[in-house]
Amino acid sequence: MRCDRAQALMDRYVNEGLPLHEREPIENHLRDCRGCQQQLATLRRLLAALRSAPPPPPVPQGFVGRVMARAKEPEAIVARSKLVLSGVSRSAWKRFEFSAGIAVALAAGLMVGMFIGYETWRADRQQEIASATRPADPLAASGFEYLVEPSENSLAQAYLGLTTTSDR
Amino acid sequence: MRSDEELMAEVAHGDLSAFEQLVRRHQASAWNAAFRFLGNADDAEDVAQEAFLRILRAAHRYQPTAAFRTYLYRIVTRLCRDHRRKASPSSCPNPDAAPSQDPSPEDCVVAREERRAVQEALASLPLKQREAVILRYYESLSYAEIGAVMGVSRKGVERLLARGRAALGTLLSRLLGN
Numbered sequence: 542m543r544c545d546r547a548q549a550l551m552d553r554y555v556n557e558g559l560p561l562h563e564r565e566p567i568e569n570h571l572r573d574c575r576g577c578q579q580q581l582a583t584l585r586r587l588l589a590a591l592r593s594a595p596p597p598p599p600v601p602q603g604f605v606g607r608v609m610a611r612a613k614e615p616e617a618i619v620a621r622s623k624l625v626l627s628g629v630s631r632s633a634w635k636r637f638e639f640s641a642g643i644a645v646a647l648a649a650g651l652m653v654g655m656f657i658g659y660e661t662w663r664a665d666r667q668q669e670i671a672s673a674t675r676p677a678d679p680l681a682a683s684g685f686e687y688l689v690e691p692s693e694n695s696l697a698q699a700y701l702g703l704t705t706t707s708d709r
Numbered sequence: 710m711r712s713d714e715e716l717m718a719e720v721a722h723g724d725l726s727a728f729e730q731l732v733r734r735h736q737a738s739a740w741n742a743a744f745r746f747l748g749n750a751d752d753a754e755d756v757a758q759e760a761f762l763r764i765l766r767a768a769h770r771y772q773p774t775a776a777f778r779t780y781l782y783r784i785v786t787r788l789c790r791d792h793r794r795k796a797s798p799s800s801c802p803n804p805d806a807a808p809s810q811d812p813s814p815e816d817c818v819v820a821r822e823e824r825r826a827v828q829e830a831l832a833s834l835p836l837k838q839r840e841a842v843i844l845r846y847y848e849s850l851s852y853a854e855i856g857a858v859m860g861v862s863r864k865g866v867e868r869l870l871a872r873g874r875a876a877l878g879t880l881l882s883r884l885l886g887n
Contacts, residue, residue, distance in 0.1 A: 549871075584874070587877060590885060591831075591846050591877070594831070595824060597744035604740065604758075608758050609732070611758060611762055613725070
């Protein structure tokens with residue numbers, strides 16, 4: 542053990558029961574180190590001098606009674622109840638905030654669900670109405686395709702011109 | 710016997726008899742520390758009373774993360790700091806404020822002078838060193854407890870105590886025979 546470590550532990554060595562694994566190294570070091578032996582002696586003299594100071598006088602008579610009288614004073618009770626109430630109202634407000642948050646989240650979820658459901662229902666309904674009101678196409682029903690009059694300069698018209706016999 | 714923490718839980722629900730038990734149990738710790746810090750019986754009583762009333766007012770916020778005694782010392786220490794800040798510089802701890810002991814053959818002039826020198830040396834330490842020395846060597850708190858009371862790390866406590874001891878060693882060198 543080095544001197545600085547020994548000196549750092551010296552106060553606890555003198556004042557507390559150091560555990561064996563800390564006590565043994567310091568005692569081994571002290572056996573061989575004259576400087577640390579002197580430091581230890583100085584510390585012991587200093588602590589003895591500090592403890593020679595007179596103790597404080599005893600607690601004044603009636604101390605507990607005076608504290609209790611002040612604790613029972615109306616203003617002390619009011620101050621205490623305000624603090625307790627403010628603590629209670631703070632916790633009640635926190636509980637309310639938490640519940641309100643959950644309620645708002647649930648309501649928002651419900652509204653989104655209802656909106657999506659309504660839109661789906663509306664689309665289905667429109668499709669049903671459209672299919673119910675569409676007029677029946679006789680050609681489509683009988684498998685015929687629409688016949689369209691070709692335009693005048695179209696290839697189809699030219700073909701018809703070549704193949705059609707005039708009645709003249 | 711109910712623990713301090715159990716009593717505090719009852720105090721938080723407004724039980725004044727539990728509070729009275731706490732005051733009876735810890736009055737000496739609060740009083741001794743306040744007297745050592747301030748060196749004056751009137752101021753020490755004011756601070757010790759106020760410390761208990763603050764504990765009562767704040768009981769609903771108390772969390773038993775540290776021993777009740779540590780919590781009490783923390784409040785006493787802060788109140789003493791405030792008191793010293795508000796007080797005039799002349800109201801430093803008075804070495805003569807301690808009660809005179811009954812005369813005895815040992816209580817000779819030399820011994821009185823030695824006690825006076827120790828108290829003057831203590832009073833002249835910087836505030837935090839003084840607090841650490843008092844909590845350690847008079848109130849027998851551990852390094853961890855002193856750290857919790859003063860709001861400093863364990864290393865910080867070691868440094869404060871080492872500086873305090875070095876300063877006291879210098880101031881009391883004649884007395885210590887260095």
